[in-house]
Amino acid sequence: xxxxxxxxxxxxxxxxxxxxxxxxxxxxxxxxxxxxxxxxxxxxxxxxxxxxxxxxxxxxxxxxxxxxxxxxxxxxxxxxxxxxxxxxxxxxxxxxxxxxxxxxxxxxxxxxxxxxxxxxxxxxxxxxxxxxxxxxxxxxxxxxxxxxxxxxxxxxxxxxxxxxxxxxxxxxxxxxxxxxxxxxxxxxxxxxxxxxxxxxxxxxxxxxxxxxxxxxxxxxxxxxxxxxxxxxxxxxxxxxxxxxxxxxxxxxxxxxxxxxxxxxxxxxxxxxxxxxxxxxxxxxxxxxxxxxxxxxxxxxxxxx
Amino acid sequence: xxxxxxxxxxxxxxxxxxxxxxxxxxxxxxxxxxxxxxxxxxxxxxxxxxxxxxxxxxxxxxxxxxxxxxxxxxxxxxxxxxxxxxxxxxxxxxxxxxxxxxxxxxxxxxxxxxxxxxxxxxxxxxxxxxxxxxxxxxxxxxxxxxxxxxxxxxxxxxxxxxxxxxxxxxxxxxxxxxxxxxxxxxxxxxxxxxxxxxxxxxxxxxxxxxxxxxxxxxxxxxxxxxxxxxxxxxxxxxxxxxxxxxxxxxxxxxxxxxxxxxxxxxx
Numbered sequence: 001x002x003x004x005x006x007x008x009x010x011x012x013x014x015x016x017x018x019x020x021x022x023x024x025x026x027x028x029x030x031x032x033x034x035x036x037x038x039x040x041x042x043x044x045x046x047x048x049x050x051x052x053x054x055x056x057x058x059x060x061x062x063x064x065x066x067x068x069x070x071x072x073x074x075x076x077x078x079x080x081x082x083x084x085x086x087x088x089x090x091x092x093x094x095x096x097x098x099x100x101x102x103x104x105x106x107x108x109x110x111x112x113x114x115x116x117x118x119x120x121x122x123x124x125x126x127x128x129x130x131x132x133x134x135x136x137x138x139x140x141x142x143x144x145x146x147x148x149x150x151x152x153x154x155x156x157x158x159x160x161x162x163x164x165x166x167x168x169x170x171x172x173x174x175x176x177x178x179x180x181x182x183x184x185x186x187x188x189x190x191x192x193x194x195x196x197x198x199x200x201x202x203x204x205x206x207x208x209x210x211x212x213x214x215x216x217x218x219x220x221x222x223x224x225x226x227x228x229x230x231x232x233x234x235x236x237x238x239x240x241x242x243x244x245x246x247x248x249x250x251x252x253x254x255x256x257x258x259x260x261x262x263x264x265x266x267x268x269x270x271x272x273x274x275x276x277x278x279x280x281x282x283x284x285x286x287x288x289x290x291x292x293x294x295x296x297x298x299x300x301x302x303x304x
Numbered sequence: 305x306x307x308x309x310x311x312x313x314x315x316x317x318x319x320x321x322x323x324x325x326x327x328x329x330x331x332x333x334x335x336x337x338x339x340x341x342x343x344x345x346x347x348x349x350x351x352x353x354x355x356x357x358x359x360x361x362x363x364x365x366x367x368x369x370x371x372x373x374x375x376x377x378x379x380x381x382x383x384x385x386x387x388x389x390x391x392x393x394x395x396x397x398x399x400x401x402x403x404x405x406x407x408x409x410x411x412x413x414x415x416x417x418x419x420x421x422x423x424x425x426x427x428x429x430x431x432x433x434x435x436x437x438x439x440x441x442x443x444x445x446x447x448x449x450x451x452x453x454x455x456x457x458x459x460x461x462x463x464x465x466x467x468x469x470x471x472x473x474x475x476x477x478x479x480x481x482x483x484x485x486x487x488x489x490x491x492x493x494x495x496x497x498x499x500x501x502x503x504x505x506x507x508x509x510x511x512x513x514x515x516x517x518x519x520x521x522x523x524x525x526x527x528x529x530x531x532x533x534x535x536x537x538x539x540x541x542x543x544x545x546x547x548x549x550x551x552x553x554x555x556x557x558x559x560x561x562x563x564x565x566x567x568x569x570x571x
Contacts, residue, residue, distance in 0.1 A: 020434070041434050044465070049457035055423015056461065062406075062413060062424065063431035083454070086417050087424065091406045 001158040001195075002100055004136040005143065006031035009068060012147045013039060018066040019147060022046065024053040026071045026100075050079040057095045058087035066094060066147060072106070073099025073115040077122060077155060088153040089127045095153050096146040101160040102132070103194065103245030104274070107281065107288040115157075116274045120250025122155040123223050130222040131176070132157035134197040137167040138220055141174035149176075157222075159195040166197050166218075177221045179229040185215035188303070189237040191230075191256060193219045196245040199272075202296045203241070207303065219252055230259050238267040241303060245294070248273035270303050312350060312514045316342045319377040320541050320568045322390070326373070327555040330394045334402065336539035336551040338373035340477040340511070341444060344534050345374045347517040348442045348473070349382060362439055363428060365412050367421020368446035368475055369403035370553075375410070376400060384410040419452025421445055422472070426462045429470040429529075440469050447476045447485065451492065456502065462529045463503025470529040471521060472504075475511065477538035481552050496533055504531045511536035541568050 010031040013019040020042040021035060036043040046052040050071065057067035069076055076099045077084065088095050099118060106113035122128050131146070131154060133139040139158060146154055167174075172181045182197070188207060190200045197218065204214040217233075219226070233240060240260075244252045253271035260269055274292045281288045289295065319342050327333045345366075353362040366375045376393070379385040385400075385408075392398030399408055403416025413424050425443040432439045449455050462470055476495070478485045485492050499506040505526045509516040511534025520532045538552075539545030542564040545556075556564055 041430075044430070044461075046457070046461055049461070051419075051454040052423055052426070052457040052461050055420060055454065055458060056427035056430065058413075059424040059427015059429075060431045061427075063428055063435065065431050065434065067427075082417060083420065083423065086414065087420055091414050 001133075001136055001139050001163055002161055003031070004139050005070070005098065005100075005158060006035070008140050008143045010035045012144065013042070016066065016147060018064065020044070020060055020065050020067045022053050022057045022060075022067050022069050024048060024050045024071040024075060050075050051083050054080040054083035054095075054097070055087055058083070058091065058093055061093035061095045062091075068096045068098060068146070070098040070100065072113060073102040073118055073157065074113055076100070077115065077118050081121070084153070085125050089125045092127045092152045094150045096156050097153065098156045098158060100158055102157045103196065104285050104288045104292070105160050107283060107285045110282060111278045111280070117247045117249065118155070118157065119222050119246050120254075123250060127152045128223060129154045130157065131155070131220055132193040132222055133220050134182070134192070134194055134218045135163050135165045135167055137165050138174055138218060142220065145176050157194065163195040164198060166201065174220070177224050177226055179226040179233075180218045180220060182216045182218050185213040187212045187237075188214045188239045188241060189233050190214060190216045190241045190243060191219050191233070191252060192216065192243040193222065193252060194245055196243055196294075199294065199296050199299070200243050203243075203299050203303070206296065206300045210304070222252065222255070225255055227259055230256065231263055234260065234263050234265040234267070239303065240267060240269050241299070242269065242271040242273070243294070243299070244273050245289070246274060247276055249276055270299070272299055309515055312343075312346050315350070315381065316346055317568060319346070319374065319381075321565060322377045322380070323373045324556065324561060324564050324568070326390060326393055328558075328561055331555060332553050333373060333555050334370040334553055335373065335555070336545050336548075337368070337371045337446070337477070339540045339542070339545070340536035340538045341368065341371040341374040341475045342540070343512045343514050344444055344473050344475060344517060344536075345378050347514045348444070349378050351514065351518045352442060352471075352521055354440070363412055363441045365415070365421050365425055365428070365441065365443040366404055367415050367425070367443050367449060369415035369417070371444070371446065371475065372402070372404045375404065379410040382410070418446065418449045419454040421449065422455045422458035422462070425470060425472065426458045426465065426467065429462070429467040430465050432469055433465075433467070440471065442471050442473070444473045444475060447474055447478065448480045450474065450495070451489065459499070459502045459504065466527065467529045468527045472529065472531045473517070474531065474533045475536055476533050477536045479538040479547055479549055481549060483549055484547070499531045499533070504529050506531040506533065508533040508535060510534075512540055543567060
C-alpha cells in the first residue's frame with residue numbers, strides 16, 4: 001500500500017499544485033522520491049518530530065494547501081495526538097494524516113509499533129474522518145478523495161506492503177462514507193475493513209463448503225459511518241460477522257453492536273477483534289493475530 | 305515618528321484600562337499575562353504588519369492564547385472586532401472566550417494549548433514561500449511555551465527551511481503559574497544563546513518599549529528567522545499585579561480595580 005500511496009500522490013500532485021507531503025523521518029520509497037525531487041518545496045521531512053509534522057501541516061492548510069502527513073501509524077496519530085485534536089480537528093482543517101503499517105502489521109517490532117486502538121481514539125474526536133482501505137485499489141480511490149476534499153481532517157489507515165487485491169469487477173463502486181459490497185452472498189454478511197479482509201475471504205470459502213452464501217463488505221469509512229446501509233444489512237441477514245485488525249473497544253465491532261441495539265436487531269453478531277491487551281509475541285503478523293484469537297478456523301467454529 | 309510613539313503609549317494605556325473594565329464583568333481573566341503583551345501586540349499591529357487596501361496583508365498569530373485580551377482590545381480598536389464582541393466576552397451569547405478561536409474576526413488560529421503556535425507559524429510561513437505571496441508572519445509566544453518540546457522541534461524546522469519571512473516575539477515575563485521561572489527552572493536560561501544555537505537570529509529588548517521592539521525588527525542582519533526576546537513584566541502597569549503569580553488568572557475586586565485604574569491612567 002505504501003508504494004501505491006507514493007504513486008497516487010505523485011500522479012495527483014502533477015495536476016494539483018496544492019498537494020504537499022510532510023513526513024517524519026520515514027524513508028521515502030519509490031515514487032515519493034520522485035515527488036521530492038520534482039517538488040522540493042512541497043516535500044518536508046521534519047525528522048523525528050511528529051508534533052512538528054502535524055503543526056506544520058495545519059499551518060499549510062490554513063493557507064489553503066492540501067498537506068498529507070505520513071509516517072508509521074503509532075507516530076502519526078498517537079505521538080502528536082494533541083496537535084491532531086487542536087490544530088486539525090478543532091480548527092477543522094483538510095489535512096490527511098496517513099497511518100502506515102496499522103493494526104498488527106509490525107508484529108516483530110513489538111508493542112511500541114502496533115496500532116490496535118487508533119480507530120477508537122480517532123473516532124472520538126469531533127470533525128475527524130476515518131478511512132481504512134482494504135487493498136491498494138481501494139486506497140487509490142480513497143486517496144483521490146482525500147486530494148479533492150476540503151471538508152476536514154482525515155485519518156487514512158493503511159497497511160504496509162504486499163497486500164493482495166480484493167476489489168473485483170463485481171464489487172460496488174467506492175464512495176466516501178458508504179459501506180461497499182466486495183462480493184455478494186445471501187446467507188451471512190461479513191463486515192470488515194483493511195487488509196485483514198483476507199481472513200474474510202478464507203472464512204467465506206470455508207462456509208461456502210457447508211452451503212452458505214457469504215457477502216463481504218468493506219466498511220472503509222469508519223467515520224462518518226454508513227448507518228443507512230448497515231440498517232439494510234440488519235434487515236436482510238440473520239448472521240453478521242465483523243472482522244477487524246483493531247481492538248474490541250471502539251472499532252467496527254463496537255459500531256455494529258451499538259447500531260444493532262438502536263435498530264433492535266434480532267439476529268446474531270459474531271465479532272472478531274483484537275483483545276484489549278498488549279500481547280508480547282514477536283512472530284509474524286499471523287502469530288500475533290492468533291494470540292488475539294483472530295484465526296479463521298476459530299471464526300468458523302464459532303459461526304457454525 | 306515621536307508622535308507615533310506617543311499615540312502608541314496612549315493606546316497601550318487605554319488597552320489596559322479596557323481589560324480592567326472587562327475584568328469587572330467576568331469572574332476571572334488572564335489580565336496579568338495580557339498586560340505583559342500589550343506593547344508587543346501594539347508594535348506588531350500598528351508598526352510592523354503591512355496593510356493592503358485597508359486590510360492586513362501580513363499575518364499575526366497569538367500563540368500565547370491566554371494573552372488574547374491584549375489581542376482582542378487591539379482588534380476592537382482596529383474595528384475588526386466590535387465593541388459588542390468584547391462586552392460579551394466569556395458570556396453565553398458572545399463569540400470570544402478566554403482563548404482565541406479560529407474563525408473569529410482577526411483570529412488566524414485557535415490557540416490556548418501551549419506549544420502549538422510555532423508549528424502553525426512554520427507551516428504558514430513555508431506556505432507563503434511556496435505560494436510566493438511575499439507575506440510576512442509575526443507570532444507571539446509566551447516564555448512558558450519554550451518549555452514545550454514542540455516549540456523547539458519547530459524552531460529547528462524554521463531554520464532548516466530558511467524561513468526569513470518569520471518573526472517570533474517571546475513575551476518573556478519570567479513568571480508562570482507555579483512561580484518565577486529563574487527559580488523554578490533555572491536551566492531555562494540562558495535563553496538567547498539557546499535560540500541562536502537553533503539557527504535563529506535573536507535579540508533581547510525591553511518588551512514594554514515599542515520603539516525598541518521595532519528597532520530590533522528593522523535592524524535584522526541575517527536571512528535567518530528572527531526571534532525577539534521581549535523582556536516584560538507580568539501585570540505591567542498595576543503595582544500589586546506586577547510579577548505576582550497569583551494574578552495569572554484573577555479579576556481584581558472593586559477596590560483593587562479603582563487603584564489599578566488610577567495607576568494606569570497616571571502612567
